[in-house]
Amino acid sequence: MDRTLLGLGGKRPSEVDQLPDAYASACPTRQALDRIADKWTVLILGLLESGPMRFNQLRREIEGISQKMLSQTLKSLERDGLVSRKAFATVPVTVEYSITPLGATLAETLVPLRMWAETHIAQMLEARAAYDRDDEDAPVRLDVA
Amino acid sequence: MDRTLLGLGGKRPSEVDQLPDAYASACPTRQALDRIADKWTVLILGLLESGPMRFNQLRREIEGISQKMLSQTLKSLERDGLVSRKAFATVPVTVEYSITPLGATLAETLVPLRMWAETHIAQMLEARAAYDRDDEDAPVRLDVA
DNA sequence: GAACTAGGTTTCCAATGGTGACTTGATGCC
DNA sequence: GGCATCAAGTCACCATTGGAAACCTAGTTC
Numbered sequence: 001m002d003r004t005l006l007g008l009g010g011k012r013p014s015e016v017d018q019l020p021d022a023y024a025s026a027c028p029t030r031q032a033l034d035r036i037a038d039k040w041t042v043l044i045l046g047l048l049e050s051g052p053m054r055f056n057q058l059r060r061e062i063e064g065i066s067q068k069m070l071s072q073t074l075k076s077l078e079r080d081g082l083v084s085r086k087a088f089a090t091v092p093v094t095v096e097y098s099i100t101p102l103g104a105t106l107a108e109t110l111v112p113l114r115m116w117a118e119t120h121i122a123q124m125l126e127a128r129a130a131y132d133r134d135d136e137d138a139p140v141r142l143d144v145a
Numbered sequence: 146m147d148r149t150l151l152g153l154g155g156k157r158p159s160e161v162d163q164l165p166d167a168y169a170s171a172c173p174t175r176q177a178l179d180r181i182a183d184k185w186t187v188l189i190l191g192l193l194e195s196g197p198m199r200f201n202q203l204r205r206e207i208e209g210i211s212q213k214m215l216s217q218t219l220k221s222l223e224r225d226g227l228v229s230r231k232a233f234a235t236v237p238v239t240v241e242y243s244i245t246p247l248g249a250t251l252a253e254t255l256v257p258l259r260m261w262a263e264t265h266i267a268q269m270l271e272a273r274a275a276y277d278r279d280d281e282d283a284p285v286r287l288d289v290a
Numbered sequence: 291g292a293a294c295t296a297g298g299t300t301t302c303c304a305a306t307g308g309t310g311a312c313t314t315g316a317t318g319c320c
Numbered sequence: 321g322g323c324a325t326c327a328a329g330t331c332a333c334c335a336t337t338g339g340a341a342a343c344c345t346a347g348t349t350c
Contacts, residue, residue, distance in 0.1 A: 022259055023188060025209035032262040032269055037184045043168060055328055064170035066308050071329060081272025091316060092327040102268055109261045112254040114167055117177040123247055124177055127226025200297055211339050216298060236347060237296040 035080065040065060040073045042110050045099065048083060049107040052098035082106060180225065185210060185218045187255050190244065193228060194252040197243035227251060 022029045035041075043062050047053060053061075059070055074097060077083040082103035088094040099107060167175045180186075188207050192198060198206075204215055219242060222228040227248035233239040244252060 022191075022262065023206055023208055028266045028270060029259075029262045032266040033187060033259065034184045035269075036262065037182055037187050037258070039179045039182045042178060042182050046167070056326090059328095061168050063168055066310095067329070068309085068331090069307065072307090079273050079276045080269045081276070082269075087328095090327095092325090093315085095328060102265065102272070105265065106261055109257040112257065113182070114174075114178065116251055116254045117167065117174045117181065120247060120250065121173045121177040124180075124225045124227075125173060127247070128224050131224045131226070201295090209339095211341095212298070213300090213340090214338065217338090232297090235296095237294095238298095238346080240297060 035076070036106060038073075040069055041077065042113065044070075044073060044077065045082065045103060045107040045110060046114060048097060048099040049104065052096045055095050055097070058097065077103070180221070181251060183218075185214055186222065187258065189215075189218060189222065190227070190248060190252040190255060191259060193242060193244040194249065197241045200240050200242070203242065222248070 021027050022033050024030060040062070043065075044058065047058060047061055055070070055074075058074075059065060059067065062070070074083065074085070078085050078097075081100055083097050084100050086096045086098070088096070166172050167178050169175060185207070188210075189203065192203060192206055200215070200219075203219075204210060204212065207215070219228065219230070223230050226245055228242050229245050231241045231243070233241070
């Protein structure tokens with residue numbers, strides 16, 4: 001059994017703290033996780049995975065993202081070496097964003113996540129509806145069995 | 146080639162909108178993604194994957210999480226059927242959180258993400274340092290080649 | 291009866307995210 | 321000439337979110 005970051009086989013992180021420990025707030029791994037685990041990152045990398053795109057093209061594809069968040073997220077993705085930005089001195093300046101090799105490795109690990117969302121959303125919504133229904137039936141929840 | 150949500154092979158989401166489209170803000174898949182793509186969810190599910198845990202146990206393991214966020218995140222995970230909560234009428238009441246079968250399938254897809262963070266953090270930090278260094282050398286960035 | 295435990299909730303403040311207006315430089319339109 | 325337009329943003333402002341710390345309940349030990 002490999003000692004991946006998690007799936008520690010019963011070991012608590014405190015017992016393995018010589019390894020990268022995403023559960024310690026100071027650990028760089030945790031910072032990386034904080035950085036990549038946000039919805040816009042997942043969506044942007046997903047689009048760039050299939051080819052370079054321009055700023056407003058991304059904005060149109062990702063329904064609901066604000067210009068601010070798009071430019072902010074792209075900037076920090078560029079800073080972290082996950083996407084690269086190229087500006088062309090065309091008539092209105094054209095800026096093209098593309099995924100880097102490093103970013104591509106991350107995008108690959110994100111695919112299962114989007115697939116999970118796609119295939120399990122129904123179950124999630126069902127569970128949610130059941131939870132809310134029970135809430136109505138029993139306004140005062142019994143917390144102790 | 147399978148038509149997963151992304152990796153559309155050059156097709157833009159607008160061309161495939163009869164399928165779940167995470168890029169449409171109204172699509173349930175997008176909501177699921179928004180829900181699960183946050184740092185606390187990733188960390189909590191990672192811990193519960195290796196066995197049930199109690200509230201304060203989780204709090205101690207996840208350095209930096211506030212009680213509010215822990216209880217809030219657990220509550221919404223429970224609502225979505227990803228974790229289950231059991232309270233025992235012991236002396237101080239004992240509450241145990243465990244992962245559901247549905248949650249376990251999600252936790253599995255999250256493992257590669259933590260592994261990516263672990264193995265690529267160095268490259269990310271290096272890219273970041275280079276970016277910041279260039280910023281110093283050339284305070285005024287040339288946006289046009 | 292004061293302090294401690296577990297498992298929270300509430301309150302308040304700071305940071306984050308969204309909205310919409312503004313910018314810059316070149317170009318087409320009238 | 322002057323006005324609108326477009327791409328790719330930035331800026332100022334406001335609403336929502338997240339964090340810190342206090343409080344709560346109920347039983348237990350000192």
